[in-house]
Amino acid sequence: MxxxxxxxxxxxxxxxxxxxxxxxxxxxxxxxxxxxxxxxxxxxxxxxxxxxxxxxxxxxxxxxxxxxxxxxxxxxxxxxxxxxxxxxxxxxxxxxxxxxxxxxxxxxxxxxxxxxxxxxxxxxxxxxxxxxxxxxxxxxxxxxxxxxxxxxxxxKGRHALYRFARAVQSLPLSDEATTDERVMAAKSLLMELESVTARQGYPVPSLRGILADSNSVSLEEFVDRYLHPHDExxxxxxxxxxxxxxxxxxxxxxxxxxxxxxxxxxxxxxxxxxxxxxxxxxxxxxxxxxxxxxxxxxxKPGFLANDGPLTLDCSIKLSPQVHLTEVSYRGFGLEHKARVLFYPDESLSLEQAKILKAVAKQARTLKELLSEWGVENERLWLNEASWLLRRDYLFRPNF
The missing domain is CATH 3.40.50.150 (Vaccinia Virus protein VP39)
Known part of the structure; x- marks a missing residue:
């Protein structure tokens, strides 16, 4: 209820x-x-x-x-x-x-x-x-x-945000004040705090960190951050x-x-x-x-994690969290890079880049890929794929 x-x-x-x-x-x-x-x-x-x-x-x-x-x-x-x-x-x-x-x-x-x-x-x-x-x-x-x-x-990480939210909640508004009126009061307070920051040359504590973009977020985001009735x-x-x-x-x-x-x-x-x-x-x-x-x-307890060693027969696929880039000059590829989520770009070897491109759209086994490419030295390719798996560039699909 x-x-x-x-x-x-x-x-x-x-x-x-x-x-x-x-x-x-x-x-x-x-x-x-x-x-x-x-x-x-x-x-x-x-x-x-x-x-x-x-x-x-x-x-x-x-x-x-x-x-x-x-x-x-x-x-x-x-x-x-x-x-x-x-x-x-x-x-x-x-x-x-x-x-x-x-x-x-x-x-x-x-x-x-x-x-x-x-x-x-x-x-x-x-x-x-x-x-x-x-x-x-x-x-x-x-x-x-x-x-x-x-x-x-x-x-801890939202400490500055909660400081400002508590200050907003303490503003002397009537109990009948609408959320829109509270938003206006909060934004007025924020603008004055930014003026203080400009005068003294460094941010006041409640403007540090994630609070710094508060004037650029949507109204819904602003309300969710600072005027939420229950945030524990x-x-x-x-x-x-x-x-x-x-x-x-x-x-x-x-x-x-x-x-x-x-x-x-x-x-x-x-x-x-x-x-x-x-x-x-x-x-x-x-x-x-x-x-x-x-x-x-x-x-749940008893969960059987898919974290065993990678083998040539394991299906692998490009993680949906990965962004691939290739730096080229006049049509010649110079450097391959990849990034997972918000992490920095990492440079890839030619073997690593080739694996990621090959499994970008569908899952394949390393054995299938090496057979198609006509390459040997399975251990080298297995090591490269294992590194990509540990770094979350690859995953092992289950359906």
């Missing part, structure tokens, strides 16, 4: 649907990539739940890019669901089902009895009155070899506690290199300066670097 908190949140998103998107706009949620985490082959058409789908960019992306995928999307915000419904009709999609509901009350008839193969819950549970309960409810609908992607806000961020300890209480296991971070001390501080790690416990290492990363959210993959 909805309570006062959830009703305030619902009312906010009815007026300011979030995230804002243009009609037909969608985002790739990397479903096939996540399905590849398990080494147990799927014997059925995969299923995907967007839990708290908002305006549906990810649900639509999943349905458009994976026609054999059955997509389920739910939210308690009717205006967001209406926008998705319009696009479903416009795009002629028949593999997506919508439902307006509370995540604490996921009905058994919404989705497969065996559980969802992928659950996607991004920026949702910290806005609910019972985040631990919501996570536990979602865990109960995850298939045994399924994967959940969960993103929640991080308290996490810390690492609470995240771990809720994961374990839900009967889930931490699998890995979405942006794994951003949490890897060996990647971030290789010399100190090589000296043995840091603890070996993963969560203690994550805490050190958070203290030293800005991390404004916890974006991770979760699985």
């Amino acid at each position: 909805p309570n006062q908190t959830s009703e305030k949140v619902r009312a906010l998103y009815e007026k300011y649907p979030y995230p804002p998107r243009a009609p037909g706009e969608s985002v790739d949620p990397y479903v096939d990539y996540m399905l590849g985490f398990s080494r147990v082959p799927l014997r059925h058409s995969p299923t995907f739940l967007d839990a708290g789908c908002g305006t549906g960019a990810c649900a639509l992306g999943a349905a458009v890019l994976n026609k054999n995928l059955q997509v389920f999307a739910c939210d308690f915000n009717q205006s967001g669901l209406d926008a998705i419904e319009d696009d479903i009709d416009e795009l002629g999609l028949n593999n997506i089902e919508l439902r307006r509901l509370d995540l604490l009350d996921l009905p058994e008839d919404f989705g497969p009895e065996r559980g969802f193969d992928v659950i996607y819950c991004m920026g949702v549970i910290h806005h609910t009155p019972d985040p631990a309960g919501v996570l536990k409810a979602l865990a109960g609908r995850l298939a045994p070899q399924g994967v959940m992607r969960l993103m929640v806000y991080a308290d 961020p996490y810390n690492l300890g609470l995240l771990r506690e809720h994961i374990e209480a839900a009967g889930l296991k931490f699998h890995r971070w979405f942006e794994s290199r951003y949490w890897d001390l060996e990647e971030l501080l290789p010399e100190a790690t090589g000296r043995g300066d840091f603890p070996t416990d993963d969560w203690q290492r994550f805490e050190i990363v958070e203290e030293l670097f800005d991390r404004d959210q916890y974006d991770c993959y979760l699985v």
Whole structure:
């Protein structure tokens, strides 16, 4: 049953649907990539739940890019669901089902009895009155070899944002002030703070970090950041506690290199300066670097990870998170580069670039590729492909 908190949140998103998107706009949620985490082959058409789908960019992306995928999307915000419904009709999609509901009350008839193969819950549970309960409810609908992607806000990394939000909430406005009036007051305060910054030559504390772009974001984004009626961020300890209480296991971070001390501080790690416990290492990363959210993959106990050594017979495919570039001059290729997500570009060897291009559109085995190319030295090519797999340029598809 909805309570006062959830009703305030619902009312906010009815007026300011979030995230804002243009009609037909969608985002790739990397479903096939996540399905590849398990080494147990799927014997059925995969299923995907967007839990708290908002305006549906990810649900639509999943349905458009994976026609054999059955997509389920739910939210308690009717205006967001209406926008998705319009696009479903416009795009002629028949593999997506919508439902307006509370995540604490996921009905058994919404989705497969065996559980969802992928659950996607991004920026949702910290806005609910019972985040631990919501996570536990979602865990109960995850298939045994399924994967959940969960993103929640991080308290430390969003410290400047919350300082400004608390200041906005303290402004002497009447209880009857509308959200639009509160937005105007908040933007006026922001403009004056920027004037102070210009006069003193350095930013005031509440303007540092992610707050710096506040005048350029959309109205919906501004409201979601600073005028949200219920925003309870996490810390690492609470995240771990809720994961374990839900009967889930931490699998890995979405942006794994951003949490890897060996990647971030290789010399100190090589000296043995840091603890070996993963969560203690994550805490050190958070203290030293800005991390404004916890974006991770979760699985159930007994999950069989597809993390064994790469062999010539393994199917491989270009990760959907990769951007490939080739620097050329007068038609001659000079350098191949690749980038995963928001990481810096990395230079590739000719062998690495050839592998990535060959599996950009469909999965292949290395044995097939080497046979087509008529090349030998299998060990060299296997080492190159293994490096690409470790760096997330490749993945092993599972359907």
